[in-house]
Amino acid sequence: TDTIARFQRMRGKMVFYPIGWDDNGLATERRVQNVTGVRCDPSLPFDPEFVAPYNGDVPKEHRAIPISRPNFVSLCHDVIHDDEEVFEQLVRRLGISIDWSLLYTTIGERSQRTSQLAFLHNLARGEAYQQDAPTLYDIDERTAVAQAEMEDREVPGAYHKIAFHRSDASGDLLIDTTRPELLASCVAMVAHPDDPRYQPLFGTTVRTPLFEVEVPVLAHHLADPEKGTGIAMICTFGDTTDVTWWRELNLPSRALIGFDGRMATETPPWITTPGGQTAYEHVAGLAPKQAQRKIVELLTESGEMLGEPRAITHPVKFYERGTRPLEIVATRQWYIRNGGRDDDLRNALLERGKELIWHPPYMFNRYQNWVGGLNGDWLISRQRFFGVPIPLWYRLDSDGNPLHDEILTPDESKLPIDPSTSCPDGFTEDGRGKPGGFIGDPDVMDTWATSSLTPHIAGGWVDDPELFARVFPMDMRPQAHDIIRTWLFGSIVRSHHEHGCLPWRHAAISGWILDPDRKKMSKSKGNVVTPINLLEEFGTDAVRYWAASGRPGVDTAFDAGQMKIGRKLGTKLLNASKFVLGFGAPPTGAVPTAPIDRAMLARLADVVDESTRALDEFDYARALERTEAFFWWFCDDYVELVKGRAYGTQGDDAAHSARAALRQALDTVLRLFAPFLPFVSDEVWSWWHDASVHAAAWPARSELATTGDISLLAPVSDVIAAVRRAKTEAKLSQRAAVSELVVNAPTVALRAIEQCRTDLAEAGGIETFTLSEAPTLETFVRLAPSTDPAASH
RNA sequence: GGGCGCAUAGCUCAGUUGGUUAGAGCACCGCCCUUACAAGGCGGGUGUCGGGGGUUCGAGUCCCUCUGCGCCCACCA
Numbered sequence: 001t002d003t004i005a006r007f008q009r010m011r012g013k014m015v016f017y018p019i020g021w022d023d024n025g026l027a028t029e030r031r032v033q034n035v036t037g038v039r040c041d042p043s044l045p046f047d048p049e050f051v052a053p054y055n056g057d058v059p060k061e062h063r064a065i066p067i068s069r070p071n072f073v074s075l076c077h078d079v080i081h082d083d084e085e086v087f088e089q090l091v092r093r094l095g096i097s098i099d100w101s102l103l104y105t106t107i108g109e110r111s112q113r114t115s116q117l118a119f120l121h122n123l124a125r126g127e128a129y130q131q132d133a134p135t136l137y138d139i140d141e142r143t144a145v146a147q148a149e150m151e152d153r154e155v156p157g158a159y160h161k162i163a164f165h166r167s168d169a170s171g172d173l174l175i176d177t178t179r180p181e182l183l184a185s186c187v188a189m190v191a192h193p194d195d196p197r198y199q200p201l202f203g204t205t206v207r208t209p210l211f212e213v214e215v216p217v218l219a220h221h222l223a224d225p226e227k228g229t230g231i232a233m234i235c236t237f238g239d240t241t242d243v244t245w246w247r248e249l250n251l252p253s254r255a256l257i258g259f260d261g262r263m264a265t266e267t268p269p270w271i272t273t274p275g276g277q278t279a280y281e282h283v284a285g286l287a288p289k290q291a292q293r294k295i296v297e298l299l300t301e302s303g304e305m306l307g308e309p310r311a312i313t314h315p316v317k318f319y320e321r322g323t324r325p326l327e328i329v330a331t332r333q334w335y336i337r338n339g340g341r342d343d344d345l346r347n348a349l350l351e352r353g354k355e356l357i358w359h360p361p362y363m364f365n366r367y368q369n370w371v372g373g374l375n376g377d378w379l380i381s382r383q384r385f386f387g388v389p390i391p392l393w394y395r396l397d398s399d400g401n402p403l404h405d406e407i408l409t410p411d412e413s414k415l416p417i418d419p420s421t422s423c424p425d426g427f428t429e430d431g432r433g434k435p436g437g438f439i440g441d442p443d444v445m446d447t448w449a450t451s452s453l454t455p456h457i458a459g460g461w462v463d464d465p466e467l468f469a470r471v472f473p474m475d476m477r478p479q480a481h482d483i484i485r486t487w488l489f490g491s492i493v494r495s496h497h498e499h500g501c502l503p504w505r506h507a508a509i510s511g512w513i514l515d516p517d518r519k520k521m522s523k524s525k526g527n528v529v530t531p532i533n534l535l536e537e538f539g540t541d542a543v544r545y546w547a548a549s550g551r552p553g554v555d556t557a558f559d560a561g562q563m564k565i566g567r568k569l570g571t572k573l574l575n576a577s578k579f580v581l582g583f584g585a586p587p588t589g590a591v592p593t594a595p596i597d598r599a600m601l602a603r604l605a606d607v608v609d610e611s612t613r614a615l616d617e618f619d620y621a622r623a624l625e626r627t628e629a630f631f632w633w634f635c636d637d638y639v640e641l642v643k644g645r646a647y648g649t650q651g652d653d654a655a656h657s658a659r660a661a662l663r664q665a666l667d668t669v670l671r672l673f674a675p676f677l678p679f680v681s682d683e684v685w686s687w688w689h690d691a692s693v694h695a696a697a698w699p700a701r702s703e704l705a706t707t708g709d710i711s712l713l714a715p716v717s718d719v720i721a722a723v724r725r726a727k728t729e730a731k732l733s734q735r736a737a738v739s740e741l742v743v744n745a746p747t748v749a750l751r752a753i754e755q756c757r758t759d760l761a762e763a764g765g766i767e768t769f770t771l772s773e774a775p776t777l778e779t780f781v782r783l784a785p786s787t788d789p790a791a792s793h
Numbered sequence: 794g795g796g797c798g799c800a801u802a803g804c805u806c807a808g809u810u811g812g813u814u815a816g817a818g819c820a821c822c823g824c825c826c827u828u829a830c831a832a833g834g835c836g837g838g839u840g841u842c843g844g845g846g847g848u849u850c851g852a853g854u855c856c857c858u859c860u861g862c863g864c865c866c867a868c869c870a
Contacts, residue, residue, distance in 0.1 A: 157869080177870055190870090222868070232870035239869045316869050325869080365797050369866055373795090481865080518863085549806085553798090555864085559805065561819055571832070579829030614809095625807070629817080639829085647828095721836090728836040733825050 001478040001508070002096045003548055003620040006675035009097070010698035016471045018102035018458035020111075021087065023080040024387045025447030026141060026321065028107075031083075032076050032386075034058065038065045040072035040385045042442070047071055052078075069385050069420075076386040080107070090532060095540050095678045097694070104457050106450045107386065112416035114457045115450040116391040118494060119336075119380075120409060123392075127337045127497045128380075130404060134236070134243045135379065137329040138319040139261025143383040144333050145319045146446060147340075147376060148486045150326065155316050158309035159228065162299060164189065164206040167214065173206050174306065176228030178314065180299065181263075181291035182235035184211050184271065184280055187251045191231040193219035198231050208233075209304035210295070211276040218249055237328035239317075240375070257327050263291050288327070332404060334381040334390060334443070338493050340374035352492050356507055359618040360553040363481060363509040370485040378493065380449040387444030391417050393424045400435040408438060415462075452490030455503045474504040476618075481509050481553065508618045511555035513547075518557045529558050541677040542566035548676050551621040569628060570680040573673065576635050577684040580662045583646055585688075590656035594645075596716065596756040597661035598708030600638050604630060604665055605704040611672055612698070620676070627672040634665060637717050644762035668699045715749035716756050718777055723764040726781035737765040737784035744774030 009015045033039055037058035046068045052075055053065060067075075084105070091098065104111055122128035135144045160180045163172035173189065186208050191198035201217040208215060215233075222241060223232060234245045236253045245251065256264045265285045267277050279298060283291045299305035316325045339346030353367040381390060395406035408424035410417045419440025423429055431437030453461075455474050460467040473495070479487055488507060495503035514520060515527040534543050538560070545566025550556030592598050607630045614622040639662070644650075646658040674681040674693045685693035719741075727736050741764065743753055750771055753760065761769050767784070 152867080152869085155869095159870090175870070179869080224868085224870080228870055230870095234870085241868050241870075244868080314869060315867090360798095362797065366865060369796055373866055375867095485865085512864095520864095551806095557805075559819095561805075565818065568832085572830070575830035575833085577829085582829070610809095619809095622807090622809080625817090629807095632817095635830090636834090643829095724835055725837090728824055731824055733827070734835060735825085735827055 001476075002094075002098075002544075003675040004476065004478075004508070004615065004618060005097055006678065006694060007615045007623075007698065009694070010671065010674065010696060012697065016102075016459075016474070017097065017099050018104065019091070019096075019098045019100070020104040020106060020454060020458065021080070021084050022106045022447060022451055023084065024105075024107040024111075024444075024450060026143070026382070026384060027447075028076050028080055029072075029384060029386050030321075032072070032079050035079060036075055038067045038072065038075065040069055041066035042069045042385065044068040072385055077107075080105070093535055093540060094531070095544065097678075102458055104454075106447060106457075107388070109416060110462065111450055111453075111457045112388045113462045114453050115388045115445060116410075116415045116417070117412060117462055118453055118456065118498060119445065119449070120391065120412065120415075122336055122497060123407075123409070125497065128334060129337075129377075130332055130334050130381075132332040132404075133330065134246070134255075134328045135331050135333055136240075136317065136319075136326045137259070137331065138322045138324075139257075139259070139327050140322060140324055141319065141384075142259055144331060144379055144381065145326065146379045146448075147374065148378075148448070148489075149320050150317050151320045152315040153318050154313050155325070156311060157314050157316070158311050160296065160299075160309050161229075161306040162209060163304045163306060164208060164215075164233075166201075167205050167207060173201070173217075173231065174229050175231055175233050177233060178312070179235070179238045179288075179292070180295045180305075181283070181288050182238045182256075183208060183233070183295060184213075184263075184268070184283070185235040185238075185254045185256050186211075186213065186215055186233045187236055187246070187254050188215050188234045188249065189217045189231055190220050190223045190234055190245055190249070191217070192223045192225050193221060195223070195225045195230055197225075210279040210298055210302065211271050212273040213270055213276065220245055220249060237330075239328070243328060253330060255330055257288065257329065259329060259331075261324070261327060262287050333379050334445075335377040336380055336449070336493065336497075338374060338378040338489075339371060340376045340378070346371060346374065349489075349492060349496060352496055352502055355502055356492075357505060359506060359508045363484065363507070363553060366481060366484045367489065370489060378449075378490070380446045381441075381443040382446050383442070384444050387447065388416070388450050389418045389420070390441040390443050390445060391415065391419060392441045393419050393427075393438045394441065396433070396435055396437050396439055398435050400433065400437075402439050448486050448490045451487055452494045454487075455491065455495070456498075472499075473502055476506040476508055477504045478508045478510065480512060482512070484509070506618065509553050511550060511553055514555050514557045518555070521558075534560075534563065538563040538567050539570065539679075541570045541679050544676060544678075545569060545624070548620050548624050552618055566677075569631075570677055572631075572635060573670075573677070573680050573684060576631075576639065577666060577670075577687065579639070580666045581688055583659045583662070586656045586659040586663065590660045592661035592664065593657045594642075594654065594661075594756075594759075595709065595712055596638075596641065596759060597657050599710055599712040600634070600708070601661055601664060601704045602708030602710050603713060604634075604668055605701040606710070608668065608672065608699045608701055608704070615675070623672075624676050627669065627676075631669055631673075633717075634669070637713075637720055638665075641716065641720065641756065641759045641763045645759055649762060650758060664704060668704065671696055671699045709752075711748065712752040712755060715745060715752045715777060716760065718749075719743060719753055719760055719779060720763065722779035723766070723781055726783065730783055732783060735765065737767060738781055739784045740768040740770065740780075740782040741766045742770045742772070742780040743777070744772050744779075745777040746775060747773060749777050 005015045005017045035056050036052035037054040044066060050067060050071045119128055137144050157178040159176045159178060161174055161176055163174055165172060189206060202219050205214045205216050234242050236246055236255050237243050254270055258264060263283050263286050267280045271277055271280050282298060283294050319326055337345055339349045350371050353364060358364045391410055393408040394402040394404055397403055424438055427438050433439055455472055459471045491503050495501060512520060519527060521528045542563040546559060546562040549562060592601060607626050610626050611623040642658040645654050648655045670681045670685050670693055682693045723738060727734055750773060754771060757769060
């Protein structure tokens with residue numbers, strides 16, 4: 001991103017380059033819990049005297065000191081403040097040319113205002129709505145999570161074959177289940193409508209084992225005849241298919257797992273037989289795993305489980321940061337429409353994705369895949385503490401119960417607000433929680449609900465309309481491929497709703513940095529490499545060189561070898577510059593006249609074109625590679641060839657041509673390298689310019705002699721290489737003299753060599769240089785009679 | 794199960810719309826203290842371009858197919 005920003009700045013653009021720390025949300029809460037040993041209990045009162053007991057290294061047994069929400073939030077602010085200073089130091093050291101005056105944080109005041117305002121707009125237009133529905137819920141964090149935050153993990157499980165009793169006593173109905181602990185939540189049985197094995201049973205009922213509840217046998221096309229016994233028990237709720245069946249078959253809700261992740265302690269009313277009630281007492285209050293063991297034990301005793309559990313591994317949904325499987329709990333949550341339940345919106349958002357210019361283009365497939373696969377709207381409410389509050393209150397009825405349909409919204413001018421400490425218009429604090437009064441929404445918004453507005457936050461949507469008009473929609477969103485479904489998609493959703501357009505024209509999608517074995521870095525694997533040591537060992541330019549050599553979108557393995565090359569390149573730039581500048585400035589008006597000088601500059605002009613084109617297409621890696629290849633050729637062949645002439649061996653005019661060409665080339669090359677190696681290029685630039693190279697204009701073909709004949713260069717390089725090879729093979733120094741060089745070559749090559757004959761002769765130490773025509777280029781090198789080895793020193 | 798990407802020298806990777814004999818760096822070996830650079834320079838070889846088939850005058854490049862690896866997604870009975 002920085003390379004692109006520096007390039008565009010050199011082209012004369014005003015680059016709007018903000019940065020933000022995404023510090024709100026669960027990641028911060030967890031870090032605070034781990035570092036300070038506290039946990040938030042919103043029922044506690046604020047304690048102004050509270051001091052965190054630890055600062056890092058909290059003993060495990062002390063990790064749950066309960067503190068009030070205001071105390072907790074204050075601790076979060078302290079911790080992120082320290083972390084963000086470290087981040088800033090690192091980013092500055094990387095030479096990222098961010099405009100630090102544009103720094104924002106997602107928990108900051110402007111972000112909160114932006115996030116709440118956008119939400120209220122969504123609410124007013126009907127794009128935000130609340131719903132009481134089964135929701136995927138993390139029982140450890142005690143919060144709902146969105147589809148984008150879930151992942152499947154392969155975990156061990158087991159099929160349990162369980163017998164349900166037919167009401168007509170004609171025998172048992174067998175099912176396979178991995179979750180026998182949900183047996184008490186069973187509301188129906190389901191098989192495929194075309195399955196002849198179960199067709200006779202549709203419309204009848206069976207009795208659940210242990211709990212003795214009568215449940216109907218139903219047909220639904222989602223039931224898979226191939227899975228298990230072909231008939232499944234529907235529980236509220238074991239998985240998302242259960243939710244579908246529950247909704248589409250109009251089944252009752254018999255949820256038993258609560259927000260604490262445990263089975264309800266009281267025996268539910270639908271279990272009516274004494275035997276069933278006794279069975280439930282065994283599992284009341286247990287966590288799912290304990291309950292499963294108990295149920296298996298009971299079923300085994302009663303003979304209703306057939307055989308042993310059969311171990312399998314199967315995919316189970318987890319919160320991406322969680323450790324236990326998600327449960328499905330019925331809760332009231334806020335959603336923003338994202339096309340997951342509305343084909344028109346889904347198609348409109350797919351169209352937005354097509355409008356966006358993706359770099360690399362195939363990354364669009366991930367977007368399409370994600371949008372096409374959405375199975376619900378975007379759940380944005382979180383039962384957490386350190387986040388942007390949902391800016392709403394609800395009226396309370398005469399019994400003090402919230403009326404969720406009677407929403408009280410704040411005036412936009414008062415944003416941001418915290419509904420737990422401020423009150424709605426027309427009310428006073430006295431009315432909080434009282435019958436006929438009001439209550440604030442206790443939840444905060446998902447961090448992506450705020451991050452999806454980063455163009456608005458950075459661009460001053462809420463407080464600087466003039467700036468916003470100039471920068472929105474933006475040119476480019478830089479980000480990695482793993483957050484296309486969250487950051488990128490969320491941003492498009494919000495911009496589509498708010499403005500009816502894309503938030504930016506281009507998406508520059510980067511890959512990941514992998515560990516040296518090409519594995520994703522992760523804390524749990526312990527293979528994380530933090531950049532600070534690399535910066536110390538190799539220098540910033542070298543680390544940037546490595547980073548820029550990874551092509552857009554491609555994952556790049558951490559590679560110290562690549563950084564060594566980057567460091568070598570920087571050193572070479574210093575040395576070559578020292579040499580070129582050592583000749584002093586050529587006289588005013590001196591221009592490159594020698595054919596080889598002009599040819600070199602013509603090649604450089606091509607490199608300028610190619611690099612410019614590549615950077616215009618966000619292909620920084622190609623731009624760097626072409627510049628680098630030119631530069632090494634320039635040092636190895638061109639400089640060696642013209643060195644003598646530049647010193648003046650062929651007279652002043654010839655020297656001035658070489659010196660002017662060397663300077664022009666260096667001047668251009670430094671600017672081509674500036675976006676990649678900002679430190680070394682600026683250092684060298686400062687040796688002969690007043691302003692920074694980063695304020696210089698990006699080079700253009702028109703600055704360089706473009707009439708040079710590039711075809712001169714290859715034959716000349718071939719001859720140089722042949723002479724060097726001969727000396728090396730003879731184990732002689734490159735200074736050794738060549739008594740005779742014969743070059744046979746086709747006319748075109750011959751003419752090229754002829755034009756730099758003197759330079760070649762000087763560079764190679766050639767005494768007699770004979771050219772003659774031949775179909776292909778051949779060289780014969782006769783070395784001078786060997787001298788006494790001792791004397792060669 | 795669906796989608797996407799990758800597969801080129803021992804390693805990391807270029808190879809832009811098909812076009813001479815497939816390249817670079819690293820690593821390895823040898824030589825050279827050379828006046829910009831010894832934290833350097835010069836030189837050296839190694840390829841069934843994953844397998845098979847096709848289109849074409851011509852394929853690393855385009856098409857089909859298979860294999861392997863990786864990532865993203867998906868409905869947990």
